[in-house]
Amino acid sequence: MEKRKEGSQDNLLEVKNLKISFKTDEGIVTAVDGIDFSVKHGQTLGIVGESGSGKSVSTWSIMRLLPKNSIIDKGSSIRFQRKSGKTVEITKLKANSRELRKIRGGEVALIFQEPMSSFSPVYTIGNQIMEAVLHHRDVTKEEAEEIAVDMLDRVGISNPRQRFKQYPFELSGGMRQRAMIAVALSMNPSLLIADEPTTSLDVTIQAQILELMNELQEDLGMSIIFITHNLGVIAQVADEIEVMYLGKILERGTTKDIIKQPEHPYTQALLKAIPRLDHLGERLTAIQGDIPSPLSRPVGCPFYTRCDDVISGVCDVKMPEPTQLSDTHTVYCFLHEEKDD
Numbered sequence: 001m002e003k004r005k006e007g008s009q010d011n012l013l014e015v016k017n018l019k020i021s022f023k024t025d026e027g028i029v030t031a032v033d034g035i036d037f038s039v040k041h042g043q044t045l046g047i048v049g050e051s052g053s054g055k056s057v058s059t060w061s062i063m064r065l066l067p068k069n070s071i072i073d074k075g076s077s078i079r080f081q082r083k084s085g086k087t088v089e090i091t092k093l094k095a096n097s098r099e100l101r102k103i104r105g106g107e108v109a110l111i112f113q114e115p116m117s118s119f120s121p122v123y124t125i126g127n128q129i130m131e132a133v134l135h136h137r138d139v140t141k142e143e144a145e146e147i148a149v150d151m152l153d154r155v156g157i158s159n160p161r162q163r164f165k166q167y168p169f170e171l172s173g174g175m176r177q178r179a180m181i182a183v184a185l186s187m188n189p190s191l192l193i194a195d196e197p198t199t200s201l202d203v204t205i206q207a208q209i210l211e212l213m214n215e216l217q218e219d220l221g222m223s224i225i226f227i228t229h230n231l232g233v234i235a236q237v238a239d240e241i242e243v244m245y246l247g248k249i250l251e252r253g254t255t256k257d258i259i260k261q262p263e264h265p266y267t268q269a270l271l272k273a274i275p276r277l278d279h280l281g282e283r284l285t286a287i288q289g290d291i292p293s294p295l296s297r298p299v300g301c302p303f304y305t306r307c308d309d310v311i312s313g314v315c316d317v318k319m320p321e322p323t324q325l326s327d328t329h330t331v332y333c334f335l336h337e338e339k340d341d
């Protein structure tokens with residue numbers, strides 16, 4: 001498949017007004033509070049934000065992989081274009097429907113941080129990739145084995161035929177992460193959700209994996225949602241970025257908009273917190289203050305409790321409306337609403 005040109009109106013995924021809560025002993029916790037995002041064909045959307053901002057919950061919902069105590073609000077919409085061209089409303093599918101099972105893995109695949117836990121220790125790597133292929137594609141065992149070896153080769157694992165016969169513990173962390181990408185890609189998904197896939201890897205291996213994902217995307221034409229808490233990592237892979245905090249989107253734009261002209265104080269603070277190789281030894285500015293508990297979400301802009309530029313009596317009263325800074329760049333912040341007046 002050819003990588004479609006930038007600016008294509010054709011979205012693979014459109015999420016609107018997504019709201020997700022959890023029933024807990026302490027009451028209802030709202031983890032994702034009415035967010036919108038979309039992913040274009042062949043492009044990478046980056047979602048960035050600190051721990052607990054709702055990055056995983058909002059994207060795992062695309063595969064309906066949420067825990068039992070979760071509630072997706074009735075007004076939420078997740079529209080996904082299937083390989084057949086048909087668009088489905090994921091929130092309306094029955095939990096165990098055939099259609100959902102086909103989408104999960106076969107069309108939307110997920111890779112995450114701890115590859116060790118995603119492989120069974122008792123089967124070889126090759127066997128597990130083959131299983132995935134056989135489950136999602138109409139091929140013989142011999143063909144599945146060839147696809148598995150080819151995928152291991154593609155993700156840069158040397159001697160793939162030999163590696164095929166090894167067990168997960170025999171591979172290094174970086175190798176296992178590559179193998180996990182191989183499993184996901186062997187199902188030929190149109191959307192790959194990469195949930196902090198490089199966080200546990202050292203900087204060199206991390207750079208290799210990011211490079212690999214860029215290459216594979218060019219070759220295979222898939223779309224990617226890349227999740228991380230590190231804006232520096234996302235800048236290397238994403239076409240567009242959504243900045244999330246406590247279940248809300250605070251800013252969105254092209255990677256250039258967000259990195260070169262961040263307008264939300266939260267985005268600016270995240271940028272200051274990027275570790276830079278050329279500044280090793282310098283102190284990073286961690287964002288001041290604690291993230292509030294989702295059980296006591298602040299009224300108004302969720303970031304006001306930690307914001308240097310907070311306008312008292314405004315930011316702590318209601319959530320700002322979106323301000324469109326350009327065709328591609330939107331910010332949710334009263335500092336900008338005021339400028340418009």
Ligand SMILES: Nc1ncnc2c1ncn2[C@@H]1O[C@H](COP(=O)(O)OP(=O)(O)OP(=O)(O)O)[C@@H](O)[C@H]1O
Binds near residue numbers: 030031050
């Ligand atoms: N099973 C659950 N029960 C109750 N609340 C949950 C559950 N899973 C997630 N949450 C809530 O959802 C919020 C968002 O979680 P999520 O895992 O999406 O954050 P994240 O942005 O991916 O964070 P991290 O960077 O740590 O992975 C959490 O703060 C938590 O309050």
Ligand SMILES: [Mg+2]
Binds near residue numbers: 056057
């Ligand atoms: Mg997460």
